[in-house]
Amino acid sequence: QITSTEGMTFVVPPGHITQAMYYRYLFADLLPKSVKRLIYLDADIICKGDILPLWQTDLQGRVLGAVRDWGEAKSCERIGLKNGRYFNSGVLLMDLVKWRQQKLTQKLFQWLDKVVDTKILWGDQDALNGVIDGAFTGLPKKYNCIVINNTVLKAEPDDVIVHYIDYVKPWHIYYYDSDEKKLYWQYVKKSLWSDLKPQDGNTVETVLLTARLLHNRGEYQKAASYYEAVLKYLLRDKYF
Template structure:
C-alpha cells in the first residue's frame, strides 16, 4: 500500500490510465470501496481512474471517496446521474418494475465518451486477487465488450431461448471490459434501455445487455469473473473458501454478501481484513434486515448446528412476516 500521496496529474500525463467504473446505490458504497482497495493493492504498477456512477450519495460516503483518493493516490470521479436521462422510457410498461439503480450500468459507457476509449466495468460485490494486465491487453477489435460466459445449465436452457439470443451464449455482466467507441457506435445504451423497459426479464439489466450485445462479445476465461454464490455454500454448511481453479475477480453473486454479519463464511473475515485498510474501516457489518435475510440467517445457523441461535433468528423471521401481513391487511 502506498505510504504517501502521489501527484495524480503527473501520473496521468506520463502513462495511459486504466479507467474502471462502478454503478452503485446506497447499500453498495462500502462494497465498492473495498473492491477498489483490492484492485489497487493487487496492481501497484497501474495508474487508475475510478468512476463512480450513482443517482445519489451521502455526505459520509463522499468524504470516504475523497479519503480513498488521498490514501492511494488514485483519481476517483463521482458521476451523479440525472434521472431525466430515463424520461423517454418511463412510458413503457416494464419501466416501473425496476429501481433506478437497475439502469445505472446501462448509462456508464456513453457517459464516458470522450473521456475513456476503454472502461473496465465492475460490480461492487467482488474482490480482486490478482494482476489485471492480461485482461486490459485484450484487443476487442469489432467486439463491444469482453466478458465471462455463464455456462450453468439453468441459464443456458432458459435465458438464451427466452431472450432469443442468436449466437448461443449468455454472459454475466458483473465484469465487462468495454470498448466505449464501439458501444456508442452501436447505440447500445438505447437498445438496452428499450429492452429493459419493454420486456419482462428475469435478470433485468443483465438480460438487456445480453440482447443488445448479442454476437459482439469476446468471451474470456472464468478467472476474470469467478462467481461465488455464498448462499449455496452456506446452505450446505460449508464455511471454508475452497476453490480449485485460478481466479482474479471473485464475484459474490446472490443475496449473501461478505459485509453481512450473517455471512457465516471465512470470506467475511477476508473481506473485513481488506476493509480495515480502506476508508470504510470503521463501518460495522450489516445485520439481517428483511424477512428473507432473517430466514436465511436462521437456516445457516441450524445447518452449522447452532440450534438455539437458529431458533431465535427463525422467531425473528416469523415476527417480521407477521408484521408485514398486518401492515398489508
C-alpha cells in the same frame, strides 16, 4: 455523477436490483471522447489480483468482453438467443469508441421498450445480451468468478475477480461461513471502512438464515433468540 434518470422508465426486476444497474449504458455519453476503453465492475466484487492483463485483452473488433454466465442456456432460451452464448454483465471490458459508433445506448433502450417486462429477469444484463446477441469476446472465468451463498459455486485460488451475485451478500450476518466470506472481510479490514459490522436481516427469511448459521456454529442460545423472534412475529406475540 448521475444526476438524472429521465427516460429510464423501463423495467426494474423485483428484489435487490435497482435502476442504477442501467447506468453502465451511459458511460460512452458521459465520459470524454478521449476515454476509449473502460473496465466496468459491479459493487459486489472483490478484485484480488492484477487486472492489467484484462485491460490489455484484444477484443478482436468486438464492442465488449465479458465472462459467460452460469446457467446461460436458460437465459438464452428466456430472451430468445439462438447462439447459446450469454454473458454476465458484472465485469465488462468496453470499447467506448465502437459503443459510440454503434449507438449502442439507444439500441439498448429501444430493446427494453420493446420487450417491456415479459422476458426480463436480469435487467441490464438481459438487454445487453439481447442486443449484442453473442457478438462479444469471451473472457477467462478468473475475471468474473461467480459465487453464490452456500452453493457449489466457489472461488478458486487463481481467480482474479470474485463476484458475489444473488441477494445474500457477504456483508450480511446470515451469509454462510465460507472461504469467500472470509475473503470479503479480509478486504474490508484493509479498507477505509475497516470498522464495518455485518448487517442483520429484517425479514422472516433472513432471520431464519441467521438462526441456522448460528446453530451450525454451535451458538445455540443466540440461534434460539432468532427462532423466538420469528415465532413472536408469526404468532403476533399471542403466547409470549
